[in-house]
Amino acid sequence: MKRILALILVFCCLLVPSCGKKERKAETILLDHSWSKEEIAFPDSFRPGSLLSCSGDTVYTAGTEDGKIVLAATDVRSHETETISSDLSGTAVGLCAGENGFALLTPSADPLRGTETVTLSLLSLDGGILAQSDVSAYCPAEFTVITPWFDGESIGFYADGQIVTWDPGKNAFTVCPFDGTVYSVTVKDGVPCLYVMTKTGTTKLFTTQNGEPAEIPADLTSVYPDAVYRRKDALxxxxxxxxxxxxGGVLLDWSHSGIYYKGIRSMAFTDDGTCWTLLRNLTTGETELLCLSPSGEAAERIVVDALYAETGSRIVPVSAMLYNAAQDRVFVRCREVTSVSSENYDLSELNRLILSSREGDVLVFPEGYETYARRGLLYDLDSLMRTDSNVNRSSIYENALPPFEVNGTVYALTPVFRLEGIAMKEKNAGLSLGDLLRSHERRVLMTETKDAVSDLLLKHGVWDYLSPDLDSCAFDSPAFADCLGIIDSFPEENRSGRIPTSERPYENDRVLVAWAQIGSLTDYLEAKLLFGNEAVSFLGYPSSASGGEGGFVVSCRDTISVSSRTAVPEEAWEFVKFMLSGEALKAAGITNSGIPLLKSVSRDVVEGLMGEWSYDAESNWLDGRGMGGIPVSVDEACAEEYLALLEAARVDPAVPGQVDAILGEELSAFFAGARSAEETGRMIQNRIGNYLNERK
Structure with missing residues (x-):
């Protein structure tokens, strides 16, 4: 009987589908930390372009010299370089070196006809032109590089959905249609390797035989490369x-080689195990030829996968480069899913990957964290911060956390943020709306229309007429009607650019409130100038522009989270912490594009700005503000004043979206003259009162 019951139980379990997701396992890879890097010197007159090609024991770089296309030939053993001149002019957009010559693609514009001709040339080993043909008809209207291949007899290239083969001896072309999306075309010793997404959604590799594609057997299920290269028998x-x-594991990581991946313009792998790359130096802007050589033994590393959308901050790849260079246990592997600089910027693929939760330990995205958190896809960062002595709630600006909380738990962080909201003189910060309106002349600067003025003032003062627990309101009071009357007396427009130059800077008491975006000490000094250089208080409020129950006072480009499905939460958290560090922010160049999330980093940045300097007198950056050429002194008192403001800036409770909508509708009618201030107050009281009663 027990056996029968056991069999029944097993059978029933088989019928019930598993509700849990498949657990991930920690991944490890073999990583060589000790690749050496050597810069290859070019002749002084040679200007390298962005193309290189290898054939046998020589690496060729296309460049120019006195307006002519020149090839620099570098011996892979001795690293000695000599140049090969040609009679071709302009810039090469395609290069392939073969055993008995070179294939080059060069564009030339006809300004009279407004057309561009693309010429395919076959050069001898000494640079002489052996044959040429116009291939414009086969090239897409817009392209940057087309990579040809040359087997010693014919030249081929892929363009616009087809493989084109040219026989120079007969000056004859054959065309073979090729379906699929070609991600990359690389060539080794004249033989092409095309990395392709087929119509069925699988990735495959192809070469060519007699002008037609031939598949290269390869298992690509576990890699998501940007390009695939050949080296001997390896891919x-x-x-x-x-x-x-x-x-076969990781051969080389850019981080430990000190190379910024997006600076790579072209590369090749030679049979001796070295990697050759043309790299744009981010400091000098010059293009360098580097030889990267393995010089040690590989060791096992724990992998932390970082999926991200590139917003322009470069914080993920730059941080990974620095972090990996200092690590001997962990390797951060970055995967850029989309980029804001791309013509096809689209978050749908990143969203799909995050929702599937099958990939990514660290997730960096510009939006959507709340949806992911509510679905249980993000790790509870509070649980990590509670035991961390360096990054925790006390080390982070308190006003930056609410936007990343769901039900009081933090699920995301950001390297830098900006405060957006209302600024006013510190001495007026405690005034009610009515007292504020009576405390100065009734002219408001730094706003464009009466609607904008009323929006700022009422956003600040609405809580004077709403109970904190949202169970009552007092918009029908004489005080509120009086405020509406004062606001209605404001002129229709108050553009700061119309203030006479003689009245700049604004050393006056006429600025009641101003909309401000503070992301740096410079922004704060600008806000102070509007208020006669007096200390400024910054009052943020949640905006309901995005719908729902309010938005946030904090804006940022990069939202950093840890996947709840990660098998390496501690390792992922360590990398997240590094992305918040001053070292990472400075390397990415974003210390002045926002307020560092960590208080200690923010203080270091401010202390680095202490001293005396002036605004650029000719700059249009502050056009209409009267700040050109104004001297600024940032002493310890100024620095502490700014840091204190960042600590004190508060986020008011969110005004329900429906309350905000009712105020907007009724005030529009009031400013249009449809009702008196008293009638408007009563109408608002009735509508908002009914709404609050319905919420109970």
């Missing part, structure tokens, strides 16, 4: 993290 997958031999 090398390259992405933002590094170069990985498919099926």
């Amino acid at each position: 090398i997958a390259v992405d933002a993290a590094g170069a990985e031999e498919i099926g």
